Amino acid sequence: MSGGDDTHRVRVGRRTVEVHRPDKVLFPGGGDAKEYTKADLVDYYRAVAPFMLPHLRGRPLMLERHPDGIDGPTFMQKNTPDHYPEWIRRVELAKEGGTVRHTVCDDTATLLYLADQASITLHRWLSRSDRIDHPDRLVFDLDPSGDDFEAVREAARLLGELLDELELPSALMTTGSRGLHVIVPLGGRHDFDEVRAFARDVADTLAAAHPDRLTTAARKKERGDRLYLDIQRNAYAQTAVAPYTVRARPGAPVATPITWEQLDDPELHARRWTVADAVEQARTNPWSGLLSRGRALGPARRRLNALRG
Secondary structure, three states, X not given: OEEOOXXXXXXXXXXXXXXXXXXXXXXXXXXXXXXXXXXXXXXXXXXXXXXXXXXXXOOEEEEEEOXXXXXXXXXXXXXXXXXXXXXXXXXXXXXXXXXXXXXXXXXXXXXXXXXXXXXXXEXXXXXXXXXXXXXXXXXXXXXXXXXXXXXXXXHHHHXXXXXXXXXXXXXXXXXXXXXXXXXXXXXXXXXXXXHHHHHHHHHHHHHHHOOOOEEOOOOHHHOOOOEEEEOOOOOOOOOEEOOOOEOOOOOOEEOOEEOOXXXXXXXXXXXXXXXXXXXXXXXXXXXXXXHXXXXXXXXXXXXXXXXXX
């Protein structure tokens, strides 16, 4: 970085991004949590960009902004402000009663600009703007009733076994919060309604087989101590946290792709990686080409129907 005390300039390819108040603390320290500044956030996103951008390109974003740090007010930004640079891509999409002009992050300069805006967490659509009604990702969010990661680990194993039976490839990601995401790459042939219905049937099948441990009940009061198999993100205009995005929690944990083998690591938990070490995990290429193996759901649907009798 270069520049004065209150503004640093970062050269990224053909662009120069200004980072305002780089020393501003976004993640206060305390307890076991380290303190991180806006400059730390920008440095992290610059380092992880080669691994993160393939999961962002072409996808509308919802930005979770914390201008005064994680202890201050939060707001979710869908519409791109007029003052954003013209070189940042936008996509206009339909919503009820109008349209929204979403930001799209196609390059490192955009990623760093969003970090300067204190966009700590990037939430992405499961479809790309050129085929907005046809998702190429399916996401199961494994959401424990408390901070019980062993329940998450067990649910991931059960779901992974079922997806293997359906002959669907799948990938794992820590959320940086409490749970895991299980992600299935799709070929983009099905619309959101078809994908969501399939995800619901998979979740219902698993919950029916393990009713004491798993549930698909959307209302918290109906879940008890059971882990919630959340499929709500598989719908038009819904989003999921992007791989390698930072979460607004003490210590700056990161939503981090992992291998299925790492699920057995006793040290694993939802906040295992932070801005301090997530890039090292990214360099191991934990998903190794898996997300290019997008599938149609027809054969898996037939296998699922056979299992359900």
